Amino acid sequence: MSTALSPEVRTSALDRMSRDVLDVLVIGGGVTGAGAALDAASRGLTVGLLEQRDWASGTSSRASKLVHGGLRYLEMLDFALVREALHERGLLVGRLAPHLVHPVPFLYPIRHRVWERAYIGAGIALYDALGGLLGRRDGHGVPLHRHLSKKGLRRVAPSLRDDVAVGAIRYWDAKVDDARLVQVLVRTAVGHGALAASRTQVTGYLEEDGRVAGVRAVDLETGREITVRARHVVGATGVWTDQTEELFRAQGLTVRASKGVHIAVPREAIAGEDGFILRTEKSVLFIIPWPTHWVIGTTDTPWDLTKDHPVASAADVDYLLDHANAVLERPLTRDDVLGVYTGLRPLLQPVDEEAGGTTRVSREHTAATVRPGLTMIAGGKYTTYRVMARDVVDMALRDRAPGEDPDAPIPQSLTEELPLVGADGYRVRWNRKAHLAAAHGWTEKRVEHLLDRYGSLVDEVLALVDADPELGRPLEGAPDYLPAEVVYAVTSEGALHLEDVLTRRTRLSYEQADRGTASARAAADLMAPLLGWDDAQREREISTYLARVEAERAAEAMPDDTSAERARLRAPEIRPFADAS
Incomplete structure (x- = not known):
């Protein structure tokens, strides 16, 4: 079955959604909503997915672009969250999306020779252990950590100031092309029968006997109004959770928005191949290598303004530059900043928590049926999207609709074993990159760029070039x-x-x-x-x-x-x- 998201496929999806009664309708086209649509479709259910903007246009394209366990959560003793996230990291790197999720080395600078090296070293060893790496040779493609002397650190990180560290610990996590992963999730779901339409705004809901039975929506491209009927509606709207519940006249989850700002600087501005993780007075700062640039972030401050277009201020950019410059030999300036992007983290707020800072609000998620027929998911982190998607679909299906057999078993989630489109055959094509480059008169670097964006779907891009x-x-x-x-x-x-x-x-x-x-x-x-x-x-x-x-x-x-x-x-x-x- 085709996975294309063409304009014609979108129109056909809206037509079918307006005619059929779906098993599950998902609202929200970020990573969790796309994951939920794939999870439900792969269980054999009829599924619709609506997003009022573009796929991944909110938080899911504006994060740190990391797939990681959350090293700092170890200090909070949140071992279960770290272990879960590291398991998901292994799945994405090794099986689900190796074309989009790639291991990357990070340096943790050590300032004290004995106690800090022992303390941080023990934590990172535990991090490896929770990820299932110890005792395994492949580690899902993520190597084990190792200690570096000051001389060794200077060799791999020549841009680091000589006085900021006496050595380092080099450990591995993974980076992700976040917006592309969401789009690939949607395409994979469509390949398994889901109906998906972006730029379609939910404006109201349908109700039958006190139960949510679907939605009213507007195709923002044409102005066409449609109704979509569904036995189960899933809301995966991130920082817009409160507004979604208000639209459906429901209440159950409260989400706080935390602003995270990132800047990009040229690759030549910082020498070396390894990223950095640096402590700040509030949290941590990442300096992440990409082929043409470095991403530096993030901030973590409450955001109480309009959620549609969060932006960075001068104070945010200066904060990131100042903290990066605290360790860099050649200071970065405003002239080095190529671009800036800003996202909002959806942080689940416990009912009894008073307003305050956001850096210690849990990243764990909660799914709740907030009224019959409507199940919401909130909290969590990008890395654990698949677990969140599985949990919200499980909970939605337990809320039996009229006419459904109350004793029928709930179909099991299959997504742990389901590679995303572009994953199968990616490594084979990587081994053929020299041939592909020669055939099209390109450098191997050009082909690597394409493979790391499309995986085996590169064949479809190459077909356009051949034509x-x-x-x-x-x-x-x-x-x-x-x-x-x-x-x-x-x-x-x-x-x-x-x-x-x-x-x-x-x-x-x-x-x-x-x-x-x-x-x-x-x-x-x-x-x-x-x-x-x-x-x-x-x-x-x-x-x-x-x-x-x-x-x-x-x-x-x-x-x-x-x-x-x-x-x-x-x-x-x-x-x-x-x-x-």
Whole structure:
């Protein structure tokens, strides 16, 4: 079955959702909602998935882009959470998504020769043990930690200041192309029969005998109003959990939003191949290596403003630069900052907790049937999305709908054994990268870039290039990307707007100093015939994206959250929301 997310597939999905009665309807197209749709579809259920923006347009494309156990949670003695997360890390690296989740080494600088090395070393050894690595030679592709002397640290991290550490511990976690993983989850779910539609806003709900029986929704692309009937509705809306419950006149979970800001700096700004994990007065700071840049983050501060467009202020950017510069030989400046992105963590708040800081709020998740027919999931972390998805589907199915056999067994989750699209055959194609490069006149680095974005689905991208060699030349303004990738984003990955391509199908919005503006017109020209845009719509797509970049840059110069948000909200929406009731 096809996994393409084309405009035609989206339209067909909305048509079918408006006709059929679904077993499960999932609201929210972030990593948890996409995971829930896949979990339910792979159990043999009829499934719908609705997202009011683009896939992963909220928190799930704006995190630290790490798949990790949460080393700092060991100090909180949260061993179960760490063990669970490390198990999921092993699954993603080794089986589920090896094309998108890759091991990465981190250095933990040691400032005291004896007690700190012993204390931190014991913690990281426990981290390896909880991950199931000790006694195993492969460790799901994640190596064991090792200690480095000061000389050894200097060799692998020449950019580190000489006076900040007497050595280090080198351990491994994993990094993820987070937005692409969500899109791949959706595509995998569609391949197993799920119906998925982005840019579709839920505006109300259907009720039968006091039970939620579906939703009213608006296709924001056309203005078409539909009703979708379902035996079970699952809400996976992250920081919008409270608003979702209000829409459904339900109450059960309370979520607090914590703002996390990240900056990207050029690869040449920091020498070495290893990332860093650094203690701060509030939490930890990661400096994470990517092929063309480093990601530095994150902040962790309460966010009480509009959740649609969280932005960084000047104070946030300075905070990250200051903490990175505390250990770097050559200080980073504002001129080094290529891009900035900001996300909101959905932190589950216990009922009896008073308002305060967010750094110690639990990352564990909770699923709850908040009224008959509606089950919500909140909390958690990106790494454990699969467990969250399994738990919320289990709970939803236990809430039996009228006509369902109360004694029928609940189908078991299969996602632990289910590779995502692009995973099967990825390593085979990696072994053939020299051949693929020679066949298309590319460097092996170019092929590695494609394989680490598409896995075995690279065959579909290469087919576009074979049909039109012009699509195999570098994209204007973005030498690391191909025009074929823009075309593929529309025909197979669900991109409906220019911002979808420049911010989530690619990473141009933060990994290049121009933030994708130099590629905006070339990308829009490629997208226009595929999406039926006339000249006016194409110009609107370009001007809206440019206005967004300008507004985000203006926000980053503001001193606080309130003024930064005011600057960001000056940019128009490409698709305004409908009134909800």
